[in-house]
Amino acid sequence: MKPSAPNRLPPPDDATLSQLLAAARAASPRAYAPYSRFRVGAAVLADDGRVFTSANIENASYGLTSCAERNAVFAAVFAGVRRVVAVAIHTPTAAPVSPCGACRQVIFEFGPDAVVASCCDGDDQQRRTIGELLPDAFGPQDL
Numbered sequence: 001m002k003p004s005a006p007n008r009l010p011p012p013d014d015a016t017l018s019q020l021l022a023a024a025r026a027a028s029p030r031a032y033a034p035y036s037r038f039r040v041g042a043a044v045l046a047d048d049g050r051v052f053t054s055a056n057i058e059n060a061s062y063g064l065t066s067c068a069e070r071n072a073v074f075a076a077v078f079a080g081v082r083r084v085v086a087v088a089i090h091t092p093t094a095a096p097v098s099p100c101g102a103c104r105q106v107i108f109e110f111g112p113d114a115v116v117a118s119c120c121d122g123d124d125q126q127r128r129t130i131g132e133l134l135p136d137a138f139g140p141q142d143l
């Protein structure tokens with residue numbers, strides 16, 4: 001069944017995004033990343049105001065690794081969320097980075113106008129919409 005087109009949501013304000021970035025940063029030490037030692041934290045803001053955090057979880061079978069962003073979105077969805085307003089990411093890098101392609105696709109499924117904010121160990125931050133990160137996305141509207 002084709003889901004109805006979602007209403008556009010207003011973007012979160014700066015204070016809300018700062019809190020979300022802080023939650024992502026706090027989540028990163030809880031990653032299970034013994035192979036890459038690259039601990040990523042993510043925080044998802046749902047349309048009902050709830051925040052869900054997670055981190056990357058690796059596996060000895062490397063390809064089974066699950067990124068922080070997807071883990072956080074899936075935690076939200078399992079808790080009943082169907083609309084994501086924003087995703088924040090913290091990476092242990094000098095400059096902010098963007099989510100991988102697979103995570104962009106998963107974010108788009110539940111947040112077609114989500115804001116994706118990134119912070120890092122340096123002072124810089126990055127803010128994008130999922131539409132900027134994944135233009136012309138394939139999604140529920142195409143089925």
Ligand code: THU
Binds near residue numbers: 055058069
């Ligand atoms: N990783 C994430 O969790 N999110 C990203 O956006 C990029 C990569 C993880 C996967 C793997 O555990 C480690 O970072 C190195 O790629």
